[in-house]
Amino acid sequence: MTEEVSKVDKVVEIPMTVEIPVGPQHPAVHEPILIKVYAEGEYVVKAEAYTGYNHRGIEKLAEKKTFYQDIFLCGRVCGICNAVHADCYVRALEHILNKEPPPRAKYLRTLVMELERLHSHMLILAVTAEIVGFDTLFMHMMRDRELIMKAKEIVTGNRVLADYIMVGGVRRDLNSEKMDKLKKILTKVEPRIRYYWRVFEEDVTLNKRLVEVGRLTPAQVTSHGLLGPVARASGVATDSRYHDAYDAYAEVPFRIVTRKEGDCMARSLVRFEEMQVSLEICRYILNHLPEGEAVPDERRLPRRFPEGEAFTTVEAPRGELTYYVMSKGGVNPYRVKIRTPSYNNIINTVPFYVGHMVADVPAILASYDPCISCMERVTVIDLRRGTRKKVSVRDLARGEA
Amino acid sequence: MSSDPLEIPDVLKPIENLLKGVTVMKPGRVVALLEPGDVVKAYVALKARYGETGLYFSTLVATDLKDEGKIRIDYYINVLEKNQYVVLRTYVPRDDPRIESLLKEAPAALPGECEAYDLLGVVFEGNPHLRRAFFVPEEVAEKDIFPLRKDAGV
Amino acid sequence: MAKIPLLKEVVKLIFSKPATIQYPREETPVEPDARGRQYADLSKCVGCSLCMIECPPKAIRMEKIPEGYEVPKRNARKIYPVVDYFKCIYCYRCVTVCPTKAYVVTNEYRLASDAPVNSRELSLSTLKKASQEPSQGEGVSKQ
Structure with a gap:
């Protein structure tokens, strides 16, 4: 791993760079990604991400399965944010079909997605604590x-x-008994x-x-x-819940949480405040659930879809998730494109490790909330920003570079 | 949802002179049809109008239209100021898909461009990070098969 | 600043019961309507194969009902779905698309096993054994 300066025949100040692989086994979260960090002393001078340990090719598979089978396939792109994936895809289908779900179903979808945000944020905040060495808090x-x-x-059965x-x-309805149970859980969780x-x-x-880390x-x-x-x-107020006002977000009161600092702590605190907002949304939904039908008869849904295309977005716990679905008629989609938030958040942030301490790299990675299975359903990227030419210290020493 | 195709929406005013047509995609996304060479110009014009923090590049979708002999490339841009999605849509020929890279103007386009190259073979000129066999198994990449093309037979 | 009562919390937890469920000595609490094993009730199944067609992971196979069972008349082809529980993703699409609502749902979540697990026995247990010799014609006898 260590590249030594073999011989110096020029008076050139050559920093000794040490290549440190962070991952792929356990870089921050228990998911595979490799970040190669080049360090001078304690500081990172270059970082590269190597991904591809978890690729599955879901977009091609989605073209071969039927529209309805894809709902379950999309739900399995990522384990943690599965309902948001399914919701995004299903809303694209609904736009193609010109169908509008009943208000009760919209509220229930929103409820499940907010519960998902809660547990996803709790997970990553716990992992953040674990990464910095605070295992008790993690537990x-x-x-x-x-x-x-x-x-x-x-709510959902699983x-x-x-x-x-x-x-x-949606596929299940809530009764008052379940709603009481949920309210009890929310009351228990909030003080925690x-x-x-x-x-x-x-x-x-x-x-x-x-x-002040990872600003x-x-x-x-x-x-x-x-x-x-x-x-x-970092103070950029992007939130698909507000931009698109999908499902019940047009009616449920909520606020976009922003902070100015832009460091790892700010990202953690934004998540905490968002959990607070999510709890409020859940409570609002449980108190204001509209009456009516929510569960469609799946046996009566149209099997064939008309021609059309739709581009839907959802605010997943990790950020904006987008689906593009194109139908050319028939029972299979022509093209399904999934762009997950981690895809942007992890690959595009690699240059920003430069200048930080090596020990901070996992903490920064955890603060971006990486979800590798989301990111890697399609692609593997070798990423080198800045200087494209890979200059080894040895070559530099020989005066070849 | 449908709008008069001749009417140019407010959000596209900065790139009015480049437009070859305007349509609307569900739900309410403005689609601007452009020549392949004009995409970067259009993005620069939008960025100049709405400012660096006023918009961000969201998604790149490349679709193989086998029957028409074209590959369609859609650039999805979220204009925060107008709270609206703009789609820059362009077509490149299927047998020689080439287009100028957006990487210099929008670093966010990197994963999308790499993916479109690996899966559909669209060459983004000026992007030094393009590489085959990112994820396709090497034996597939060696045979020059692009898995997301409709005739790939994967 | 650091005088947050985390220490108090820790001390309290040392003397409290562990939060971990001591499975298998203790049952894991599951909701009565959690999605567990499902199987076809063959007295309702008509052998239409829709569940097999719709199944996302292709975990369902249609099999001939073995001789010696009283098969309802409307199951003319005498076939029934067998769910491979190792392939099944428990999405319950089969349950919801079934035109006769033939699927029985349980909250049985314990799946670990050495041998392949499928719904064959569960499904066949819903049919009565034929009391007389199985005849060759369609529909063995009336219920």
């Missing part, structure tokens, strides 16, 4: 995250993979979230590791197309 947060998983099980959203509505929020704000360890400016955010909490922590 505590994961324990309380189970409550939200339970809430999701109550704690992780919801398979909840169907063209023209507030407590962890305070820990993040006040704890010395976390502050030392997260404040991004608003211009960097927009030019590199960063999304979600990463963008909002």
